[in-house]
Amino acid sequence: MLDAGLCNYVLVSYGHNGRSSDSFLRMMADMGGDDQVFGHFGAASCYALAARRAMHTFRTGPETWKHIAVGQRKWANLNPRAMFQRQPMSLDDYYNSRMTVEPFRLFDNCLISDGGRAYIVTSAERARDLRHPPVLIMGTGQHNPASDLQTADFMTGSTGAKKAAERAFAVAGIGLGDIDACEIYDCFTYTVEITLQDYGFFGPGEGEEWFKGGTIEPGGRMPVNTSGGLLSEAYFMGLTPLTEAVMQLMGRCGERQLGPQTNTRTPQIILCSDNGGILQTHACHILRRA
Amino acid sequence: MSYDKPLPVKNPDTAAFWEGCRQHELRFEQCGQCGYIRWPPAMLCPRCHSRQAERIVSGGRGTVFTYVVYRETPHPAFRGDLPYVVALVELEEGPRLLTNIVGCLPEQVRCDMPVVVAWEDVAEEVSLPKFRPAF
Known part of the structure; x- marks a missing residue:
């Protein structure tokens, strides 16, 4: 639309009182249809079905997911906007959180939040003399293997992430090795694992090895979800990861800013994801510092 | 009741x-x-x-494609059933049905486990296809 001259600025916003009202839970319950007959409700239980099949298909489970939950919480502890800023999480805390819908524990689940996020897209030319340094879109890709859960053969990969990323990287003209950090849609811990796996950071079942040792944490070699993400900052759909990528590239992230102060690379390029349904839609964006 | x-x-x-x-x-x-x-x-x-x-x-026979164990539930009417198993059962004919696994402990359910339909008549005109282990 910007390129075609149909508009000069696009405002993308999201706001919700999901925590203080019951609207989010009601929306989830209404999605269920006849699944409710069998006591099946909401998104967590559907992602748990995918995660359980993944545990059967390749090596994964709480041993892998704990690194995601705990690693992201360390970022949230540096973020004054995070709902969990003041609450650290140890590996024991992860294991001791109550089982909700097995194989998920409470800390495998994202938050429900009150609040919102917004960003503005304009032309690179117009952005040049704005007050803050602009962030450029290098590449973007979508792949939506949408179908009903009953016919989903993609729940253990490849999800839409694989083809979406192939397109985004082809447009950007770069490779995985050029990525400094990732902001991944993390409705559940498993979503982070399957997305990074489909992006090619590691092979099926190699996630535990890849995550362990603080890979995604402050000081790690591939920071992931540096605000705390949907798991530990706040749930604003795909805007939580995307706005964090923009703020990091602008250098506006305070204590959690990527670079020398968190013992990480100063980011030039950040990889972002968004996904919808039960791994049924996927968008991948590659952003860079101007 | x-x-x-x-x-x-x-x-x-x-x-x-x-x-x-x-x-x-x-x-x-x-x-x-x-x-x-x-x-x-x-x-x-x-x-x-x-x-x-x-x-x-x-024919009502299939295998458990995947399953979850509800340890909590948002619906009060299901609280007495906790913990209960929701599964996708892949029938021999191909379709995958969302259903419950009954007739065994949740800990005994496995992916690819053979199961057979177990009808539950819940109301005068409503029967639900649940599944139990096939021995």
């Missing part, structure tokens, strides 16, 4: 399936042109777009 859990809401796509359940039959529509079994039900074949369809009845 009256049944206080949600009941199926029949629509033009699903009415034939639930009507079959009432007779303890798992009825599906098989494409008259390419043989694909349409589940979830659909007016057109998602593979070849044909409208032709023939009814088949599943």
Whole structure:
């Protein structure tokens, strides 16, 4: 639309009182249809079905997911906007959180939040003399293997992430090795694992090895979800990861800013994801510092 | 005591399936042109777009494709069932049904475990296809 001259600025916003009202839970319950007959409700239980099949298909489970939950919480502890800023999480805390819908524990689940996020897209030319340094879109890709859960053969990969990323990287003209950090849609811990796996950071079942040792944490070699993400900052759909990528590239992230102060690379390029349904839609964006 | 859990809401796509359940039959529509079994039900074949369809009845045997164990539930009527198992069962004929696994402990359920339909008559005109381990 910007390129075609149909508009000069696009405002993308999201706001919700999901925590203080019951609207989010009601929306989830209404999605269920006849699944409710069998006591099946909401998104967590559907992602748990995918995660359980993944545990059967390749090596994964709480041993892998704990690194995601705990690693992201360390970022949230540096973020004054995070709902969990003041609450650290140890590996024991992860294991001791109550089982909700097995194989998920409470800390495998994202938050429900009150609040919102917004960003503005304009032309690179117009952005040049704005007050803050602009962030450029290098590449973007979508792949939506949408179908009903009953016919989903993609729940253990490849999800839409694989083809979406192939397109985004082809447009950007770069490779995985050029990525400094990732902001991944993390409705559940498993979503982070399957997305990074489909992006090619590691092979099926190699996630535990890849995550362990603080890979995604402050000081790690591939920071992931540096605000705390949907798991530990706040749930604003795909805007939580995307706005964090923009703020990091602008250098506006305070204590959690990527670079020398968190013992990480100063980011030039950040990889972002968004996904919808039960791994049924996927968008991948590659952003860079101007 | 009256049944206080949600009941199926029949629509033009699903009415034939639930009507079959009432007779303890798992009825599906098989494409008259390419043989694909349409589940979830659909007016057109998602593979070849044909409208032709023939009814088949599943033998009621399959395997657990995947499952979860509810340790908590948002619906009060299911609280007495905790912990309970929700699964996708892949029938021998192909379709995957969302259902419950009954007749064993949640800890005994495994992916790819053989199961067989276990009908539960929950209301005068409603029977639900649940599944139990096949021995």
